[in-house]
Amino acid sequence: MSEISHHDAVIIGAGPAGSAAATVLAEHGRRVLVLEREKFPRYHIGESLLPFTYGPLERLGLIGRMKDSAFQKKYSVIFVQPNGRASQPFYFFNRYDRATVAQTWQVLRAEFDQMVMENARAKGATVLEEVTVTELLREGKRVVGVRARHRDGTVCEHRAPITLDCTGKEAFGALRQGWRVKDPFLNKVAVWTYYKGSKRECGVDEGQTTVAFVPEKGWFWHIPLHDNLVSVGVVAEGKYLSRDGVRDPQAMFQREVGQNLWIQDQLSVGAQTGPYHVTSEFSFHARHCASEGLLLAGDAFAFLDPVFSSGLMLALKSGVLAGDAVHAGLAANDLSPARFADYAAGLRRGIENMRKLVYAFYQPDFSFKKVIDKYPDAAGDITDCLSGDVDKDFTPLWQKFREFVPLPDDLPLGAPREQEIIS
Numbered sequence: 001m002s003e004i005s006h007h008d009a010v011i012i013g014a015g016p017a018g019s020a021a022a023t024v025l026a027e028h029g030r031r032v033l034v035l036e037r038e039k040f041p042r043y044h045i046g047e048s049l050l051p052f053t054y055g056p057l058e059r060l061g062l063i064g065r066m067k068d069s070a071f072q073k074k075y076s077v078i079f080v081q082p083n084g085r086a087s088q089p090f091y092f093f094n095r096y097d098r099a100t101v102a103q104t105w106q107v108l109r110a111e112f113d114q115m116v117m118e119n120a121r122a123k124g125a126t127v128l129e130e131v132t133v134t135e136l137l138r139e140g141k142r143v144v145g146v147r148a149r150h151r152d153g154t155v156c157e158h159r160a161p162i163t164l165d166c167t168g169k170e171a172f173g174a175l176r177q178g179w180r181v182k183d184p185f186l187n188k189v190a191v192w193t194y195y196k197g198s199k200r201e202c203g204v205d206e207g208q209t210t211v212a213f214v215p216e217k218g219w220f221w222h223i224p225l226h227d228n229l230v231s232v233g234v235v236a237e238g239k240y241l242s243r244d245g246v247r248d249p250q251a252m253f254q255r256e257v258g259q260n261l262w263i264q265d266q267l268s269v270g271a272q273t274g275p276y277h278v279t280s281e282f283s284f285h286a287r288h289c290a291s292e293g294l295l296l297a298g299d300a301f302a303f304l305d306p307v308f309s310s311g312l313m314l315a316l317k318s319g320v321l322a323g324d325a326v327h328a329g330l331a332a333n334d335l336s337p338a339r340f341a342d343y344a345a346g347l348r349r350g351i352e353n354m355r356k357l358v359y360a361f362y363q364p365d366f367s368f369k370k371v372i373d374k375y376p377d378a379a380g381d382i383t384d385c386l387s388g389d390v391d392k393d394f395t396p397l398w399q400k401f402r403e404f405v406p407l408p409d410d411l412p413l414g415a416p417r418e419q420e421i422i423s
C-alpha cells in the first residue's frame, strides 16, 4: 500500500500560480503541500511582466526582492512595422504611478520562478520538487487528493479537501475532466531563441518590449533581459512559418528575421545562443474553474496568446485569489464548487478584455494607430489594457474598436461545474 499524507490543500505545480496560491494559504496558517515535477531552477518561457503584476507581487511580499534583483526594468511597449518604422512607445507611467505600478520587469523565468517558489517555502508551504502527480484521487465524483511518484520511485497518496491544478498549459486536472476548450481563433505557432550582446536601447527604453511585425499578422517579441541577453521569438500561423516546406525551427526563425528591418538590425551584432524552441496550440480555456474538491488557477484555467504578455499577471493574480478563496472555504467548512463562482467570473472578465485586444490585433486591417488617429483619447485606455488593468470597464473602448474590426463575444466558460448542473 502506498504512503498517505493529509493536508488542508494540495497544489499541483510550483510555477507562479501554484507558488502564489501556496504562499497565501500558508500565510493564512493552512497546511499546504505543493508537488512540482521539475527540480528548480528550471527553464520556462514567458519573461515579460505587465505593470499590473505589481499587486500580486506586493501581496506575496516580493516587491522589495524584485527591486533588489538584477531583472531588467521595463517601462513601455512599442510596435514596429516590417519596414522598421516604430510607433510611439506606450509608457505605463503616462497612466500609472512611476514609483510603483508603472515600472515592471523582464525576468529570466528560471530565477523568477525559483524566487516565487522559495518565498512560498519561507512562508510555511511544503514544496516537494521532482514529484510527478500521476492521478487525481476520487471518492465518487469528489477529488480527494492526488497520487504522485516521488524521485526515489515511491508512489504516495496526498490527500486534502481541495486540490489546486496549477500545472500550466499541460492543465493536468482540466484535461482529465475533459474541460479544455481551444480558442476558436487563436491557433498560432511560436519559435524562439536568445541573443547575447545584440543591440538594445538605452535609458528608460532599455527594457521595453518590442512587438515587431512580419507579414500575415505574424510578429516578433523582443524582450531585453539582464546579463545582456535578449529573448526573441516569432509567432504566426503554422502554415505561414512553414511555407515552402520549411520545417526546421532555426530556418523558420532566421527567415522571419529578414522580414523585419528593425529585428534584423538589432540582431546584426552579438550572437545567437542556446537552442531554438517551438510550441503550438497555446491558447485555450477551461470549461469550468472547479468541481467537487478541485480548483484551477493560472494557465490551467485559461491561457491567451502571449502577444500582450498577460500570462504571468493572470497566473499570479489567480493564484492569490484562489489562495484566499480556498482559505475562506476552509474557514466556512464549505468548499463546494459554487463558492468559486466569483473567483472565476472575475478572472474571466479580465481574460475577455485582454482577449478582445488580442483578437483586434490579429485582424488583417487593424492597427492601434487607426483607432488613436480617430479617437486620440483611446490611447489612454489602450495603455491601461496593455498594462494589465483588465478589471476596468473597457466598454467605451470596445465600441470604438468595433468601428474598425469585429470583436468576439465573451465565451460562456469558467463557471464551477456544480453551478452549471443547477442552472
Ligand SMILES: Cc1cc2nc3c(=O)[nH]c(=O)nc-3n(C[C@H](O)[C@H](O)[C@H](O)COP(=O)(O)OP(=O)(O)OC[C@H]3O[C@@H](n4cnc5c(N)ncnc54)[C@H](O)[C@@H]3O)c2cc1C
Binding pocket: 012, 013, 014, 015, 016, 017, 018, 035, 036, 037, 038, 044, 045, 046, 047, 048, 049, 050, 131, 132, 133, 134, 166, 167, 168, 169, 170, 172, 190, 279, 282, 297, 298, 299, 300, 303, 306, 309, 310, 311, 312, 313, 315
Ligand atoms: C511562447 C510563449 C511566450 C510567452 N510569453 C509570455 C510573456 O512574455 N509574459 C507573460 O506573462 N507570459 C508569457 N507566456 C505565458 C506564461 O509562460 C504562462 O502564463 C505562465 O508560465 C503561467 O504560469 P503557471 O504557474 O500557470 O504555469 P507554469 O509556469 O507552466 O507552471 C506549471 C508548473 O507545473 C508543473 N507540473 C506540470 N505538470 C505536473 C505534474 N503532473 N506534477 C507535478 N508538477 C507538474 C510544471 O513543471 C511547472 O513548473 C508565454 C507563453 C508562451 C507559450
